[in-house]
Amino acid sequence: MINDLRFAVRMLIKYPAFSIVAFLALVLGIGANTTVFGIINALVLRPLPVGYSEEVVKVFTTDNHIKGNQSTSYPNFQDYEKQNTAFTSMAAYTFVGVGMTRGSDTLNVNGLLVTGNYFDLLQVKPSLGRMFLPEEDSTPNGHPVVVLGYKFWKKLGGEPTIVGSQVTLNGHSFTVIGVAPAAFTGVDVGLDPDIYVPMSMHQWIRPGGDLWFELRRALLLNIVARLKPGVTMSQAQAQMRTIAKQLEQAYPDVNKERSIALVSLEAAKSQGLAGPNNEDLARNVSLLLLAASVSILLIACANVANLLLARSTARQGEMAVRLALGAGRGRIVRQLLTESVLLGVLGGFGGVILAYCLGDVLVALLPPTPFPISLNPQPDWRVLIFSFAVAVFSGIIFGLAPALQMARWDLIQGLRERVSTGGGAGTRLNLRSLLVVAQIAVSLLLLIASGLFLKSFYKAQAIDPGFRTDNLDIVTINPVLAGYDSDRALQVVRAIADQIRHDPHVAGADVNNWVPLFGGEGRTIVIDGRDPNDEHNRKFANYSPITPGYFQTMGIQLLRGRNFTEQDAEKNAAPVAIIDETMASEFWPNEDALGRRFRFMISKEPIEVIGIARNSKAVTLGETPISMVYWPLKEMTDQGITLFVHTTGAPGMMLSEIRRIVRSVDVHIPITYEKTIRQHMAIALWPSWMGAILLGSLGLLAFILASMGVYGVMAYSVSQRTRELGIRMALGAQTSQVIRLVLRQGMLLAAIGLGFGLFAAFGSTHLAGSLLYGVSPNDPVIFVGVTSLLAFAAFAACYFPARRALKIDPITALRTE
Amino acid sequence: MIKLRRLERRYPLGKEKFFYVLRDINLDIEEGEFVSVMGPSGAGKSTLLHILGMHDSGWAGEYFLAETAVHHLKPKERATLRNEQIGFVFQQYHLLDDLTVYENLDIPLSYRRYSKGERAALVADMLDRFQIVGKKDLYPSQLSGGQQQLVGVARAIIAEPKLLLADEPTGNLHSSQGEEIMELFRKLNDEGMTIVQVTHSEKNASYGKRIIQLRDGWLVRENR
Numbered sequence A: 001m002i003n004d005l006r007f008a009v010r011m012l013i014k015y016p017a018f019s020i021v022a023f024l025a026l027v028l029g030i031g032a033n034t035t036v037f038g039i040i041n042a043l044v045l046r047p048l049p050v051g052y053s054e055e056v057v058k059v060f061t062t063d064n065h066i067k068g069n070q071s072t073s074y075p076n077f078q079d080y081e082k083q084n085t086a087f088t089s090m091a092a093y094t095f096v097g098v099g100m101t102r103g104s105d106t107l108n109v110n111g112l113l114v115t116g117n118y119f120d121l122l123q124v125k126p127s128l129g130r131m132f133l134p135e136e137d138s139t140p141n142g143h144p145v146v147v148l149g150y151k152f153w154k155k156l157g158g159e160p161t162i163v164g165s166q167v168t169l170n171g172h173s174f175t176v177i178g179v180a181p182a183a184f185t186g187v188d189v190g191l192d193p194d195i196y197v198p199m200s201m202h203q204w205i206r207p208g209g210d211l212w213f214e215l216r217r218a219l220l221l222n223i224v225a226r227l228k229p230g231v232t233m234s235q236a237q238a239q240m241r242t243i244a245k246q247l248e249q250a251y252p253d254v255n256k257e258r259s260i261a262l263v264s265l266e267a268a269k270s271q272g273l274a275g276p277n278n279e280d281l282a283r284n285v286s287l288l289l290l291a292a293s294v295s296i297l298l299i300a301c302a303n304v305a306n307l308l309l310a311r312s313t314a315r316q317g318e319m320a321v322r323l324a325l326g327a328g329r330g331r332i333v334r335q336l337l338t339e340s341v342l343l344g345v346l347g348g349f350g351g352v353i354l355a356y357c358l359g360d361v362l363v364a365l366l367p368p369t370p371f372p373i374s375l376n377p378q379p380d381w382r383v384l385i386f387s388f389a390v391a392v393f394s395g396i397i398f399g400l401a402p403a404l405q406m407a408r409w410d411l412i413q414g415l416r417e418r419v420s421t422g423g424g425a426g427t428r429l430n431l432r433s434l435l436v437v438a439q440i441a442v443s444l445l446l447l448i449a450s451g452l453f454l455k456s457f458y459k460a461q462a463i464d465p466g467f468r469t470d471n472l473d474i475v476t477i478n479p480v481l482a483g484y485d486s487d488r489a490l491q492v493v494r495a496i497a498d499q500i501r502h503d504p505h506v507a508g509a510d511v512n513n514w515v516p517l518f519g520g521e522g523r524t525i526v527i528d529g530r531d532p533n534d535e536h537n538r539k540f541a542n543y544s545p546i547t548p549g550y551f552q553t554m555g556i557q558l559l560r561g562r563n564f565t566e567q568d569a570e571k572n573a574a575p576v577a578i579i580d581e582t583m584a585s586e587f588w589p590n591e592d593a594l595g596r597r598f599r600f601m602i603s604k605e606p607i608e609v610i611g612i613a614r615n616s617k618a619v620t621l622g623e624t625p626i627s628m629v630y631w632p633l634k635e636m637t638d639q640g641i642t643l644f645v646h647t648t649g650a651p652g653m654m655l656s657e658i659r660r661i662v663r664s665v666d667v668h669i670p671i672t673y674e675k676t677i678r679q680h681m682a683i684a685l686w687p688s689w690m691g692a693i694l695l696g697s698l699g700l701l702a703f704i705l706a707s708m709g710v711y712g713v714m715a716y717s718v719s720q721r722t723r724e725l726g727i728r729m730a731l732g733a734q735t736s737q738v739i740r741l742v743l744r745q746g747m748l749l750a751a752i753g754l755g756f757g758l759f760a761a762f763g764s765t766h767l768a769g770s771l772l773y774g775v776s777p778n779d780p781v782i783f784v785g786v787t788s789l790l791a792f793a794a795f796a797a798c799y800f801p802a803r804r805a806l807k808i809d810p811i812t813a814l815r816t817e
Numbered sequence B: 001m002i003k004l005r006r007l008e009r010r011y012p013l014g015k016e017k018f019f020y021v022l023r024d025i026n027l028d029i030e031e032g033e034f035v036s037v038m039g040p041s042g043a044g045k046s047t048l049l050h051i052l053g054m055h056d057s058g059w060a061g062e063y064f065l066a067e068t069a070v071h072h073l074k075p076k077e078r079a080t081l082r083n084e085q086i087g088f089v090f091q092q093y094h095l096l097d098d099l100t101v102y103e104n105l106d107i108p109l110s111y112r113r114y115s116k117g118e119r120a121a122l123v124a125d126m127l128d129r130f131q132i133v134g135k136k137d138l139y140p141s142q143l144s145g146g147q148q149q150l151v152g153v154a155r156a157i158i159a160e161p162k163l164l165l166a167d168e169p170t171g172n173l174h175s176s177q178g179e180e181i182m183e184l185f186r187k188l189n190d191e192g193m194t195i196v197q198v199t200h201s202e203k204n205a206s207y208g209k210r211i212i213q214l215r216d217g218w219l220v221r222e223n224r
């Protein structure tokens, strides 16, 4: 074995050109796989650093009228916690933006309000200090204590003396009692809380949000629970559903048609990343990327296998001698496999190093996101094991065929004569040709996929969101966090908007609680005068409390009726609303919606429709329109409010001016989001952008590797056919006829490969359908375009070796024999 | 048929130095002649034949083939002239291993202006004439050396050339097989074909009417 290895090293050195090209192909192939696996590892594979995480589940509320799994209200959570016997404990948490005042500025930090048993349930031990005691979550506003996230602690300076010190959150003083361990970033991948605060402190942390904790209908809390030993997830779910049924009967108006779904913690951890109704995104993207990178690896392996087959011709003599000296075929296969596995492992080393570099590039490529995403795609031991396995595996894959072929050399030679097609084109159905066919097929599949994603990205950019896409700034502030009550918050927001309006570079400044292409609050709506128990009369709509100038500032067209006036926003004014086209046609399909009435499920007050606005995108660019109710802004929530500023000059410049105005009004008001509309749109585009970038680069890689493969095979084939081509030229073949002969051989392979690739693409692209905006998975332009592109590349890769055939001097060619 | 004047072929040998393979060759071959070129190994016989067969173009001097000044022709015109006038037989047969006997015979026709029907007829004719109809679907490796060279000759003359060039056609054959080829040449020559062959054997040379001796690139003697 050591001898085999020593000889293998010598062989790699003896054929340096071969070794370098094969090494590079493997570095690219294994590097791409390691990078992709690193991403998947970070997204779904790497287990949460939670004790016995397989026992932990997430508990979701389901509602027959809302798609997907929802959060749970605080009162319901308390009932579930009390009544269940399936769990040893249940904990709840909710994300919350918190203003942390340091010196003269107030930072917006990501907080997690958690029940006192959160860390105990997850069995997470502090890296410094201690975690919460049960009594610290018992009395409202009784225990102002905070645990810091590890990264955030490092950001604050990383001093151990921080434990016991005070920090100012939303103007209140809190004591730091501990720091979470480095590996723990909550139970939702990508969302790394800066601070953890007991839920009993919610009035200070979410001032003005009391109602949220009291309403049994409010979908507020994420729930984790640990199964009792011996209780299965389905048993627990059955019991929880029974409790849900009882809660539905006890509170029919708010718990109607609501129940419970359990998802294992590990399965749920990456579902929050892409937002509601997109739970499978992380998994789908992972599968797509994995398929793409495995294809790349196969193409790279095919390249190396082809190089090995070419080299094996050169080593025919060596093998003949070995056989003559009595080496068994098994020995020869072992020797050759040692060589290819060595090559694979070397390529694996290079690939891992490449992946380390790519990991940083990927993080740099991450587009701005509405909430900071913290992902660590850097390889860990899991990735290293994966890469090592891939390296050995590919060494065997690309080495086996050439090794077997070589060990059976004479036999194959004999076979060759019989396998000859005799078609005149010199095509042989040999292994090398098959590999080329497979390479072309796989890279066509990949290129079509990346083409679809690129087109989807382009289409998504061209989608009209229904509002201004230039000269607009979006700034979210949260006066409630700075201690303002609803009325004073409203006043201060109006004052800020007024000051902004006075700037000569501003054409309009208005506010909305809903941020287009991000989200906001939704409400269940009942048509007035119809039976609220009939589900046709009860629908879910998004909810936009706005100031009257909003439509003009955003460039949203008011189609019919009238706009809001300042009077409509007064407390005792008659309740009126403007709805969008979708709501008009969904609620009043064949009637005129103008002048009709509806009410919010949570109130009895009838509301009159006074206007109909054009549709605009609410959450994503690719969404099917959801109903939107515009409502005069009358009160403030603790969720913050967003200023929309239509600028006449460069919107980027105006952002800092807006920040200055907010700070001049009150330094304590946290600014939680500030973007130009261009930046904001980039965030909305990021799934398709990532898809386009990742698949596009993988597609490009496949394209390069496959072209290399075709070129290599054709160049080798021409060199093998020197004598034949020389004879043909001596017998009168014109140069054009010789070129055509070589081209025909190559293009036949390419055509077969393209055929298989198209077949595979037609059969599989629909799997990516849900990830594509405005592009059919069988988009003819992409299919035809990419196929032609690849055909052209194959042509070029055949043409240059064919040109080389012309340099063949018949006399020399004929003399070699 | 062939007229060579001051024909010269040299290969560069370092800078400013040349290795002369053929020097100052003056030669006339009439239509219908059967000429044998003889001389020791390395004398330049193959080189001369490849020049006559227009496989080589790196020579200097004058070469007239049937009144056409080959030295003035462009490569394309040379190729056309060659395809019309010349057939070539190799010492190593140079049949294509992946093609059957039938397909090997068809190659020269595929590079000339023949219709499909004409090609089939000519190949059938040739198989008949050389009595190898039964072997038409065999591959070269399934034939004996003599049979392979028979196919080689058939392939050389299938496009009806006026001039047949053969470089040691019997060099790889037993004497009895060689005789068969030589008889074939005599018959072709009787039918009017001009033949130039390279040979080492006095006996084979005797089939021809004239012998040319080459030595170190010089044409030293002619025996008529």
Ligand SMILES: Nc1ncnc2c1ncn2[C@@H]1O[C@H](COP(=O)(O)OP(=O)(O)O)[C@@H](O)[C@H]1O
Pocket: B011, B019, B021, B040, B041, B042, B043, B044, B045, B046, B047, B048
């Ligand atoms: N491409 C070449 N470069 C240099 N010398 C060559 C080349 N081809 C042939 N020669 C030389 O020309 C001489 C004549 O070769 P050739 O015509 O094949 O001889 P013959 O057929 O008489 O045995 C030989 O010495 C050979 O080495």
Ligand SMILES: [Mg+2]
Pocket: B045, B046, B047, B167
């Ligand atoms: Mg010779």
